[in-house]
Amino acid sequence: MAKSVETLEKSIKDAPKAKKPESKKNWFSWGLLAPVLFFFILMSVLPTIWMFGLAFYDYTLTSANKPKLIGFKNFTDFLANQQLAGSVSRTFIFLLCAVIIQTLLGILIGVLFWKNDKMPGRRLALTLFFTPMVVTPIATSLFWKFILDPTLGVINYFVSVLGFERFDTLTDQTLAFPTLVFVDTWMWTPFMTLMTLAALGSVPKAELEAAQVDRLPITRLIRTVIWPHAKFILGLGILLRTIDAFKTMDLAYVMTGGGPGDRTELIAVSLYRFAFKSFKLGYSSAVSVFLMFIAIALTSIYLYILNAKKKSEA
Amino acid sequence: MAETIFKPKRKSGPIKFATLGAWGISILFFLPVAWIISTAFKPKASIVVSPPVFIFKPTLNNITEALSFDNTLSYFTHSIIYSFGSVIIAILVAYLAAYSFSRYKPAGTDFLMFLLLSTRFVPAAAFVVPYFQLFNLLKLKDSYIGLIAFYAMFSIPFSVWILKGFLDGISQRFDETGLVYGASRWHIMFKVILPQVKPGLVASFVFNILFVWNEFLFNFQLGGAKTFGIPVGLFTGSTKGGAIDWAYVASIGTLYVLPLVVVIYAFQKYLLVGLTFGTVRGEV
Numbered sequence: 001m002a003k004s005v006e007t008l009e010k011s012i013k014d015a016p017k018a019k020k021p022e023s024k025k026n027w028f029s030w031g032l033l034a035p036v037l038f039f040f041i042l043m044s045v046l047p048t049i050w051m052f053g054l055a056f057y058d059y060t061l062t063s064a065n066k067p068k069l070i071g072f073k074n075f076t077d078f079l080a081n082q083q084l085a086g087s088v089s090r091t092f093i094f095l096l097c098a099v100i101i102q103t104l105l106g107i108l109i110g111v112l113f114w115k116n117d118k119m120p121g122r123r124l125a126l127t128l129f130f131t132p133m134v135v136t137p138i139a140t141s142l143f144w145k146f147i148l149d150p151t152l153g154v155i156n157y158f159v160s161v162l163g164f165e166r167f168d169t170l171t172d173q174t175l176a177f178p179t180l181v182f183v184d185t186w187m188w189t190p191f192m193t194l195m196t197l198a199a200l201g202s203v204p205k206a207e208l209e210a211a212q213v214d215r216l217p218i219t220r221l222i223r224t225v226i227w228p229h230a231k232f233i234l235g236l237g238i239l240l241r242t243i244d245a246f247k248t249m250d251l252a253y254v255m256t257g258g259g260p261g262d263r264t265e266l267i268a269v270s271l272y273r274f275a276f277k278s279f280k281l282g283y284s285s286a287v288s289v290f291l292m293f294i295a296i297a298l299t300s301i302y303l304y305i306l307n308a309k310k311k312s313e314a
Numbered sequence: 315m316a317e318t319i320f321k322p323k324r325k326s327g328p329i330k331f332a333t334l335g336a337w338g339i340s341i342l343f344f345l346p347v348a349w350i351i352s353t354a355f356k357p358k359a360s361i362v363v364s365p366p367v368f369i370f371k372p373t374l375n376n377i378t379e380a381l382s383f384d385n386t387l388s389y390f391t392h393s394i395i396y397s398f399g400s401v402i403i404a405i406l407v408a409y410l411a412a413y414s415f416s417r418y419k420p421a422g423t424d425f426l427m428f429l430l431l432s433t434r435f436v437p438a439a440a441f442v443v444p445y446f447q448l449f450n451l452l453k454l455k456d457s458y459i460g461l462i463a464f465y466a467m468f469s470i471p472f473s474v475w476i477l478k479g480f481l482d483g484i485s486q487r488f489d490e491t492g493l494v495y496g497a498s499r500w501h502i503m504f505k506v507i508l509p510q511v512k513p514g515l516v517a518s519f520v521f522n523i524l525f526v527w528n529e530f531l532f533n534f535q536l537g538g539a540k541t542f543g544i545p546v547g548l549f550t551g552s553t554k555g556g557a558i559d560w561a562y563v564a565s566i567g568t569l570y571v572l573p574l575v576v577v578i579y580a581f582q583k584y585l586l587v588g589l590t591f592g593t594v595r596g597e598v
Contacts, residue, residue, distance in 0.1 A: 028499065029418030033426075035407035036470055043467035044433050047444035054443065112336050119333040127579040128344035133589070134574050135347070136528035138545040142552055142563050143350045152560070154349060154366045190343065191589060198586050198596040233594055240590060247437040250530050254549065271439040276535070281443050288440035299432040306593055 048292070054285035061279035074286035083262065084270060084287070091267040094177070095245040098184045103238055105185065106192020113193065114200045133190045141254035144183050145170065170256050176263045180252055187251075188241060195237025199230035232309035239305065243298050267291065347571055353564035361561050380565035385539075389547030390569075396458060396533075396541065397526040400465030405518055407466075408473030413503055415474070416481035417489060427478070430471035434591065438531045449536050456538025464532060469522040476592025480514030481507065513584070514592070520581050521588030524574075544570050 055074055059067035078084055109129075116122065132140070147153050150168040160166050169179040203226050211225045249268035252258060258265035258273070271291070274284035353361055354376055360367040361376075380386055415423050445464065454460025484507060492502040508515075530545040537546065548570065552563045578585065587595050 025418060026420065029414045029420045032410040032414035032418075033420065036411035036474065039407065039463070039467045039470055040430070043464060047441055047448055050444040050448065051441070109336075109339055112332060112339070116332050116336045119336060121337070123579065123582060125337050125340040126582060127575060129340040130578050130582075130585060131344055131347055131571070131575055134524060134528070134578060135571060136530060136545045136548075138530050138549050139567050139570060142548065142558075143346055143567060145558070146353070146560055146563065147346055147349060151364050152362060152366070157365045160365075186343065186346070194586055194589065195594075198594055201596045233596070236590065236594055243435050247435075249437065249439050268437045268439045271437070272442070272531075275439070275443045275446075281447075284443055288436075288443070291440045292436050295435040295437070296432050299428060299435050302435075302593075303428060303431070 051285045051288050051292075054282050055289045057282040059280075059282035061281055067282070070282075074283050075290075078283065078286050078290070084267075086262060087265050087267045087270045090177075090262075090265060091246060091248075094181060094184075094248070094266060095242060097181045098188070098245045099238060099241050101181070101185050102189045102192045102241060105189045106194075106237075107196045107234075109189065110193040110196025110200065114197060130190045130194065132187045135187075137187070137248075137250035138254055140183065140187055141251050144186075145255060148179065171260050173260055173263060176256050176260055180256065180264050183255065184245065184248065184251060188244070191241060192237055195233055195240075199233035199237070200226065202233055203229040228312075232305060232312065235305045236302065236309070239298065239302050243295070243302075246294070246298070350564050351568045351571070353560070354568040358561055361564070376561040376565040377569065380562050380569075383551065383562075385542070385547060385551065386566065389542060389544050389551075389566075392537075392541050393527055393543035396461045396465055396543065397523050399458065399462040400526060401469050401519060401522040403462065404466045404469035404522060405473050405477075405515065408470050408518070409477055409508070409515075410503075411470075412474050412477035412481055413507070415478050417486065427475070430474055431591065433467075434471050442531060442535050445532065446535055455536060456540050458541060461533070461537055461541055464536060465526045465529070468529070468532075469518075469526060472522060472525070472591050473518040476518045476587060477511060477514050479587075479592050479595065480511040484510050514587075516581070517584040517587045518592070520577065520584060524577065524588075 056069060056071060057067045058065075058070045058073070113119075113122070113126065119125070135143075147155055148169050150156055150166050156166040167175065169175040207225050207229075211221050216225065247268060248266055249272060252264050252266050252269050253272065256264040258269045267287075268291075271284055271287050274280050274287065355372040355374070356367060356370050356376070357373050358376065360370050414420060415427065449455045449460055452460070454463075488506050488510070489502050492506050497506070527543070528545060529543075530549065533541070533543050534546050534549070537543070542550070544566070548563065548566050551566065552558050554562070581588075
């Protein structure tokens with residue numbers, strides 16, 4: 001009985017589709033896509049092709065020489081550039097420190113809010129907590145510059161009250177980089193908390209209740225009930241955060257300008273400098289092409305996790 | 315649901331402690347922003363002093379002064395024009411595309427969705443040069459047409475992803491029933507399906523506005539005096555005469571940040587879907 005209803009439903013579902021001529025359906029579906037494709041080709045594909053082209057030219061805006069085709073020289077130059085290799089490795093150190101700290105802190109705070117899902121004023125508390133991640137990095141940098149200022153800053157005031165010497169974190173050789181990680185952590189820990197809450201929310205309530213009835217110990221509860229469901233969203237959160245940390249530019253550019261020396265020079269900051277301070281358009285495009293491939297690789301991993309999540313849900 | 319599992323034997327004690335902890339962390343994270351807001355209301359003489367002033371008579375002088383500068387109000391109007399203009403266009407075209415992706419799945423759907431998402435994962439600085447030259451070539455620099463077109467593209471990937479997610483969750487039966495009763499495709503798309511993806515529309519509208527509102531680099535390089543928005547205004551206006559004008563930063567920062575706090579409060583349930591490009595949905 002059940003099966004025949006199913007087949008009947010299926011035949012009803014398939015019927016109108018079969019009647020429709022394929023070509024008309026195709027025409028309509030592409031027609032709907034046309035405006036997006038128009039924008040995509042004009043504003044995304046075209047600049048990308050342009051960028052690829054530029055990467056093979058010796059083209060400096062400020063020089064009188066005409067742009068010259070030089071093949072892969074920009075790429076070989078850039079791979080041989082020690083300074084740039086420094087920014088790339090610095091970016092990865094930054095990314096590792098930031099993402100690990102933010103993930104751990106984010107999970108801790110997330111669990112705290114999860115256990116407090118009936119706390120008074122939860123929505124307001126979360127609003128205050130989530131504010132840092134939606135403030136534009138330009139404002140964040142300026143705000144923190146003020147707070148960390150060696151003479152005017154409120155943090156240094158407390159440092160001096162406690163009897164320590166005032167310090168200028170943003171121009172200090174050893175402190176500048178950790179300060180950048182610290183401010184980034186302030187900005188993005190709320191995001192990892194948000195993802196933790198979503199991950200915990202994706203665990204079916206029935207399974208949690210069953211675990212409670214079985215009096216499952218907490219370690220087994222995490223390993224056998226929570227983790228199999230929560231891992232996907234948590235994974236997506238960590239990856240999104242990694243991608244964003246990799247892109248960090250405004251924050252470093254405004255707060256430290258990459259300094260002191262090159263202590264906080266991240267790859268995106270170098271790239272901006274090549275393009276708009278020394279106007280080496282060909283060279284900066286070669287770096288951009290390199291970064292684009294990293295982005296495409298990260299996108300693939302992201303979609304891989306997303307598909308694994310969908311499969312496990314189905 | 316949580317407390318049914320971890321329900322402690324003595325209910326009031328530990329729960330209250332955890333609540334205090336959660337509130338304490340929230341306030342700690344908000345403190346830097348609160349400090350800037352309080353600075354905006356300090357008398358000018360109490361801002362640039364050491365030690366910092368904690369108790370003061372609030373004044374609106376800084377804010378009125380910051381607003382009296384020639385460009386200040388225009389930064390806000392520019393931001394409003396280009397962010398609303400671009401996002402409305404983006405959502406309109408993204409809805410059509412998302413409907414096509416969701417219902418017809420034309421060849422290459424997955425690949426196109428992948429390409430759209432990957433554009434958002436490339437560092438912005440990588441694309442500034444080609445856009446800069448393209449804009450110079452087409453004479454679009456410092457024009458609303460250019461910026462709105464750019465930000466529309468900036469908002470489209472996210473809108474397509476978010477709307478396709480919501481459309482996939484709505485049964486095709488609605489479309490089929492409509493067709494059986496002789497409704498046109500447009501009627502089905504806009505009168506039957508559209509109202510059901512309202513949460514997706516709200517989320518993509520709010521968060522695209524937020525992202526465009528916050529965007530700095532492209533506005534800085536592709537815009538000009540006629541189209542600079544708030545982040546650029548905050549950046550360029552902060553360094554009047556060599557030193558940083560902290561009263562200006564605090565005042566404009568406050569005017570910028572307060573609406574954001576209201577937005578997060580009002581649209582908190584969309585925050586997750588908004589910050590994950592529409593790929594993750596759920597309650598927080």
